[in-house]
Amino acid sequence: MSMLTDLIRIFISSFVGTLGFAVILQAPRKAWIISSVLGGLSYSLYWGVMQLGMGDPFANFAASLIISLTAQLCARRMRMIATVFVSLSLIPLVPGLGLYRCMELLGQGRNAAGLQAGVAAMISIMMIALGLAIGAFIFRAIISTKPKRILNQGGERP
């Protein structure tokens, strides 16, 4: 039961955090709710994978991959630019806590532990980037079937 309340707390809090970012980045209003839901889902997914004991790098990768695919689908559906959904929904994954822990330890002079935390945060960032990259690749290669464009180069002129 406490797992469920934890999940609800995490979803709502990351939803609120992402919604704030939607306002900060002046995202189009009709994208606010969907991108915030995606933001909530992204951290919930990360948390869920962490609960399964798969470790931080894989959790970041899985959440980033699934969410970036979903975000691009939403963008396609709503005929909006993908940047809005992708960048907003991945924001909860940015390792703010890890980065802070690293700096706090370094500030206390515990350099070895600080570096360890810093490297972990860097790996998280790399994994998010990797998930995003592979998500974008999959979307373009498989899901997105663009109609062939007829370029009117050399066509009629005004």
Added chain:
Amino acid sequence: MPHTIRDESCYMAPLQLAGRLIMENGGETYRVEETITRMGQALGLEGVESFAVPSGVFVTYRRSDGAYETAVIRVRKASTNLARVDEVNDVSRRLEAGEVTFEEACALLQAIADAPPPNSKLMVMLATTVSSGGFTVMFGGGVIEFAVAAFSALAAQLLTVLMQRRRLQGLVTVLAGAVTSAFLPMLFNYLTGLCVVDATVAGALMPLLPGLAMTIAVQDTLRGDMVSGISHGFSAALTAVMVAGGALLAASLMSIVRGGAAL
């Protein structure tokens, strides 16, 4: 193309404006290049080429007399406004689909450029406050942590606004914001012992972290746009270093407050 004959140099203005609007408001370089090329083709121009980097856009097309019409646009990044990028993108799409004429597209683009940002400064400030609180709870904080993080983020925002009034911009404000958002929760905990410091500070720092720049850097690099990928990536890294450095400074300040030696 259903366009009347007019002086061909008039096509440059909307292409320039569209490119500038996307670049200034946080769009990616490939989007600038693609939008300009597509708009140019929709207008029936030949030899439309566009080259964009985060600090500038170049547009060129060939006139019917064979001469080239070229423009260089120097872009200075304004604050991010994704709604504007989306609107420009929409105009370009509609122009391509033939839903709007050349004149209508020009008017629409000008209207987008003239419109104020949809959310006021006050609203953005409020959103930053709430967002920090939200992320604090996400990192495992409770009600007190929410309040402290929100307050710290608000203080950091106010400081940033004050600094901007004094014409201080960019990374200095990020550093100052990071010191404020990290130091206030630590101080609060030192005085009262009531809050979980790391969740609170991490939440308060979240709005300063370069999430968007990082995403764009990855996407640009992936597309092979190395110049803008590296540029955005470096900017994201520098911002992150400033935020981390701010947190480090705050932690050392705290050790002075506690009476120990700093570092």
